[in-house]
Amino acid sequence: MTRRLPELLTGLGVILVAVLFLLYALRGAGELNTGGYRLTARFGSVGALAIGADVKIGGVVVGHVASEVLDPVTYAAVVGLDINNAVQIPSDSAASVTSDSLLGNDYVNVSPGGSNDMLKPGSAFATTQSAVNIGDLLGKFIFSLGGASSAKGNGAGAATTPANPASLAN
Numbered sequence: 001m002t003r004r005l006p007e008l009l010t011g012l013g014v015i016l017v018a019v020l021f022l023l024y025a026l027r028g029a030g031e032l033n034t035g036g037y038r039l040t041a042r043f044g045s046v047g048a049l050a051i052g053a054d055v056k057i058g059g060v061v062v063g064h065v066a067s068e069v070l071d072p073v074t075y076a077a078v079v080g081l082d083i084n085n086a087v088q089i090p091s092d093s094a095a096s097v098t099s100d101s102l103l104g105n106d107y108v109n110v111s112p113g114g115s116n117d118m119l120k121p122g123s124a125f126a127t128t129q130s131a132v133n134i135g136d137l138l139g140k141f142i143f144s145l146g147g148a149s150s151a152k153g154n155g156a157g158a159a160t161t162p163a164n165p166a167s168l169a170n
Contacts, residue, residue, distance in 0.1 A: 047131030
């Protein structure tokens with residue numbers, strides 16, 4: 001029994017730490033929905049944008065993506081954005097789906113306009129830019145380089161072939 005007591009206490013400690021971690025994670029997830037007002041944006045493509053992703057202005061998080069639905073008529077992705085109450089966005093602002101890096105998370109970037117009128121709760125962005133598929137861009141770039149180098153290779157190979165095969169013997 002004396003040998004099992006330390007094992008039992010260690011097991012209980014691990015379970016306690018796991019429960020504390022779970023409570024901490026759930027509390028952090030609740031911070032995604034801290035209130036604010038809802039705006040919508042319509043995109044042709046949202047790429048890998050996920051619910052809970054950040055909404056940023058100038059690199060500062062001002063809200064989160066609350067919903068993503070497909071418009072059955074236009075087949076556009078309608079994205080609901082929860083914006084912090086302290087942030088007012090001009091009505092001529094633009095929203096775009098961007099990513100932190102090639103491997104980074106996608107987020108919605110808001111480029112503020114210069115209007116004195118602000119977007120009201122429930123309003124939609126008039127100007128949006130869809131996500132750019134980096135994989136497709138890289139594929140096109142590599143394909144364009146492959147076509148240019150093969151054309152050069154054929155021309156260069158023909159120029160280095162000697163006109164007289166007998167000159168190779170000397």
